[in-house]
Amino acid sequence: MTGTLAPSRPGVRTGFGRLVHAEWTKFRTVRGWVIAMVAVALVTVLLGLFSAQGSHSSCGSGPVETACPAVPVGPGGEAVNDHFFFVHRSLTGDGAITVRLTSLTGIITYPPPNHDEIVPGVVPWAKAGVIIKDGTRPGSAYAALVLTGRHGVRMQHDFTGDTAGRPGGASAASPRWLRLTRSGDTLTGHESPDGTHWTEVGTAHLAGLPATAQVGLLVTSPGDLTVKQGALGGSIEQSRFTQATGVFDHVEVRGDTSGGAWSHGEVGATGTQTDWEKYHRPAGVERSGGTFTVSGSGDIAPRGSGEGIRIENTLTGAFAGMILLVIVAVLFVTAEYRRGLIRTTLLAEPRRGRVLGAKAVVIGLVTFVTGLIAAVVAVPVCTHILRANGNYVLPVSWLTELRLMAGTAALLAVAAVFALALGALFRRGVAAVTAAVVVLVLPHVLATASVLPEGAAQWLLRLTPAAAFAIQQSIPAYPQVTGHYVPQDGYYPLPPWAGLAVFCGYAALALGLAVVRLRRRDA
Amino acid sequence: MRRHLHAEWTKLRTVPGTGWLLLAVAGLTVALSALAAAAVTCPATGCGTDTTKLSLTGVQLGQAAVALLAVLGIGGEYGTGMIHTTLTAMPDRTTVLTAKAAVLAGLTMAAGTVAVLGSVLAARLILPGSGFTSAHGHPLPSLADGATLRAAAGSVLYLMLIALLSLGVATAVRDSAAAVGTVLGLLYLFPIIGHVVSDPHWQRRLWQISPMNAGLAIQSTTELRSLPLTPWAGLGVLAAWTAAALLCGGLLLRLRDA
Numbered sequence: 125m126t127g128t129l130a131p132s133r134p135g136v137r138t139g140f141g142r143l144v145h146a147e148w149t150k151f152r153t154v155r156g157w158v159i160a161m162v163a164v165a166l167v168t169v170l171l172g173l174f175s176a177q178g179s180h181s182s183c184g185s186g187p188v189e190t191a192c193p194a195v196p197v198g199p200g201g202e203a204v205n206d207h208f209f210f211v212h213r214s215l216t217g218d219g220a221i222t223v224r225l226t227s228l229t230g231i232i233t234y235p236p237p238n239h240d241e242i243v244p245g246v247v248p249w250a251k252a253g254v255i256i257k258d259g260t261r262p263g264s265a266y267a268a269l270v271l272t273g274r275h276g277v278r279m280q281h282d283f284t285g286d287t288a289g290r291p292g293g294a295s296a297a298s299p300r301w302l303r304l305t306r307s308g309d310t311l312t313g314h315e316s317p318d319g320t321h322w323t324e325v326g327t328a329h330l331a332g333l334p335a336t337a338q339v340g341l342l343v344t345s346p347g348d349l350t351v352k353q354g355a356l357g358g359s360i361e362q363s364r365f366t367q368a369t370g371v372f373d374h375v376e377v378r379g380d381t382s383g384g385a386w387s388h389g390e391v392g393a394t395g396t397q398t399d400w401e402k403y404h405r406p407a408g409v410e411r412s413g414g415t416f417t418v419s420g421s422g423d424i425a426p427r428g429s430g431e432g433i434r435i436e437n438t439l440t441g442a443f444a445g446m447i448l449l450v451i452v453a454v455l456f457v458t459a460e461y462r463r464g465l466i467r468t469t470l471l472a473e474p475r476r477g478r479v480l481g482a483k484a485v486v487i488g489l490v491t492f493v494t495g496l497i498a499a500v501v502a503v504p505v506c507t508h509i510l511r512a513n514g515n516y517v518l519p520v521s522w523l524t525e526l527r528l529m530a531g532t533a534a535l536l537a538v539a540a541v542f543a544l545a546l547g548a549l550f551r552r553g554v555a556a557v558t559a560a561v562v563v564l565v566l567p568h569v570l571a572t573a574s575v576l577p578e579g580a581a582q583w584l585l586r587l588t589p590a591a592a593f594a595i596q597q598s599i600p601a602y603p604q605v606t607g608h609y610v611p612q613d614g615y616y617p618l619p620p621w622a623g624l625a626v627f628c629g630y631a632a633l634a635l636g637l638a639v640v641r642l643r644r645r646d647a
Numbered sequence: 648m649r650r651h652l653h654a655e656w657t658k659l660r661t662v663p664g665t666g667w668l669l670l671a672v673a674g675l676t677v678a679l680s681a682l683a684a685a686a687v688t689c690p691a692t693g694c695g696t697d698t699t700k701l702s703l704t705g706v707q708l709g710q711a712a713v714a715l716l717a718v719l720g721i722g723g724e725y726g727t728g729m730i731h732t733t734l735t736a737m738p739d740r741t742t743v744l745t746a747k748a749a750v751l752a753g754l755t756m757a758a759g760t761v762a763v764l765g766s767v768l769a770a771r772l773i774l775p776g777s778g779f780t781s782a783h784g785h786p787l788p789s790l791a792d793g794a795t796l797r798a799a800a801g802s803v804l805y806l807m808l809i810a811l812l813s814l815g816v817a818t819a820v821r822d823s824a825a826a827v828g829t830v831l832g833l834l835y836l837f838p839i840i841g842h843v844v845s846d847p848h849w850q851r852r853l854w855q856i857s858p859m860n861a862g863l864a865i866q867s868t869t870e871l872r873s874l875p876l877t878p879w880a881g882l883g884v885l886a887a888w889t890a891a892a893l894l895c896g897g898l899l900l901r902l903r904d905a
Contacts, residue, residue: 554718554824573842580687
């Protein structure tokens with residue numbers, strides 16, 4: 125060993141904790157920065173309150189206000205649509221229902237391009253099939269094996285579960301046989317082209333399904349959705365009434381059906397009828413011999429973000445807080461250059477990368493705590509105000525709520541580190557602030573409020589740091605539900621944590637470049 | 648006044664960042680506009696895209712470079728202490744600010760014109776390849792068309808107003824980083840918040856007072872009736888913000904120590 129320079133000399137503490145402490149002292153002794161961090165939290169909360177106060181909603185027709193109808197909630201806690209025509213009977217204990225489906229037809233009212241006539245047609249997610257359900261209350265647990273308009277046979281359960289079976293439709297020449305078997309809490313779906321050779325489609329476990337459940341036939345048909353460009357940017361969605369009709373025969377229920385004969389009714393009926401239902405074909409069942417012809421409208425599916433207010437809307441103020449935060453984080457490093465303090469700092473700790481690391485730790489932690497406090501206050505308070513104003517806030521699980529709050533705090537913390545890195549990279553506060561704000565906020569503006577097409581908007585939110593806002597998405601997109609899943613409705617192209625990871629990647633890259641630059645250049 | 652203008656022109660011309668920022672205004676605007684034009688397709692069934700507005704999308708990015716340029720126009724002087732020399736040499740502060748505003752407005756108009764013409768040219772080259780043809784009801788954006796000319800000229804004016812707005816804010820705030828943060832916040836936050844408020848009445852009102860939403864109404868050429876403001880009234884909203892910022896900055900410049 126010939127080297128005599130030890131990385132740390134006796135008597136001088138150069139631990140990382142010491143550095144962090146020094147940086148923390150620098151941060152907390154600048155009064156303006158501390159006030160600005162308080163303002164970050166305040167702006168976040170106050171803008172949330174403002175937007176909650178500005179959102180009112182009521183039900184009823186014309187000047188008559190009535191209580192809004194209760195929205196059913198599925199077994200998973202999510203808001204659901206549970207509206208279909210149900211021909212059913214009781215089944216106690218284990219058993220099975222087998223049917224042959226020979227036709228699935230329907231009508232669509234006033235579709236594009238001319239919007240002037242009612243045409244025959246089946247929407248892609250119209251459903252006809254067999255179901256075992258915990259009673260007829262909307263939102264109760266179920267498992268169903270259905271043939272859909274354009275997605276073949278599906279095994280679905282509890283609104284969110286969906287397993288694909290064989291594609292194709294049904295006709296008198298090539299009917300589809302469907303069988304749903306209950307064995308304890310396990311329900312299994314089988315299908316067959318001929319009633320002899322059966323293939324398993326999927327299974328579902330419905331914990332807590334009571335001994336006596338309702339078994340029977342279901343038909344439903346969701347609205348036909350079209351989307352057109354809105355003048356203020358974004359888009360306008362229109363949904364038109366549709367109805368599906370399924371023809372079933374060879375209906376056979378095995379098991380203890382002593383509870384009574386077939387009965388029928390509309391689950392989740394709205395109490396109103398469209399003109400088509402009044403004058404042509406109401407939702408219902410016609411029975412002739414062993415053949416059931418069932419017609420229905422509606423959907424059995426989780427509700428999308430358009431059918432209520434998303435809980436993450438209460439944290440819109442985080443955008444404003446973030447801009448303020450970017451300024452503080454940038455100044456945290458550029459002020460040292462302006463005042464010449466950086467020379468003292470680097471004299472005290474010559475390993476420059478560690479200095480920047482300590483700064484990043486301090487600004488990241490301070491921001492995370494500030495953001496978390498703001499989120500923990502804003503989310504429940506604003507949700508309460510929104511509900512008090514008659515709005516329907518889509519329910520989410522406590523885990524999702526936790527992810528929203530902690531994720532927003534983490535997003536702000538990463539934004540602070542990113543801004544700090546840009547500040548160290550550019551050494552000019554003004555350039556760093558501009559770059560950070562443009563990169564963080566502009567993609568979101570372009571994606572949600574411009575004339576950019578949806579595909580481009582989604583790529584923006586995949587590739588830019590603004591992908592991180594996916595961490596706030598509370599309502600997932602379901603491929604088995606017809607919907608318009610675009611950023612402006614709160615659907616991000618990346619999963620929540622992947623979106624945040626993209627941003628973390630950018631922040632790490634910026635920090636790495638800043639360290640390289642700090643090492644190579646004179647301060 | 649000529650002396651003032653000459654002084655401000657010399658200062659701005661000899662600061663190393665100015666040339667790059669003017670290039671950035673034109674370059675970023677054209678680049679984003681071209682990307683936006685390349686991202687759309689028009690199927691044979693037709694599409695409701697406002698091609699003029701689309702081809703000027705880049706202004707939303709270019710304005711950030713304009714804001715940076717204008718903020719540095721006075722913020723840079725505060726940062727280096729040059730402002731003391733300036734005000735000693737030219738004690739009439741209103742005239743100093745006016746001269747700065749005039750020089751910045753001129754430069755931004757020049758860069759903005761290049762940016763807007765470049766964007767329209769890019770759209771003319773790119774859009775026909777994605778199905779935007781006269782047969783589909785989308786003739787190429789052309790400056791001979793009255794609405795398109797209004798959108799293009801209005802976009803140049805928009806960028807100029809953003810420069811003056813930024814100058815006013817920077818004069819009032821005196822710190823470049825804080826000033827540019829304020830300006831960008833003012834521009835970008837309104838569209839985001841307006842998008843979240845569910846009450847349509849509030850939504851329209853926020854749109855009407857938002858400098859960016861209202862100001863960019865000047866770019867719209869289709870469905871003008873559904874806009875909360877007419878294009879020129881929208882640009883007027885931005886002009887009001889600019890006037891308020893300049894007035895505020897000018898008053899503070901006169902009243903405060905530098």
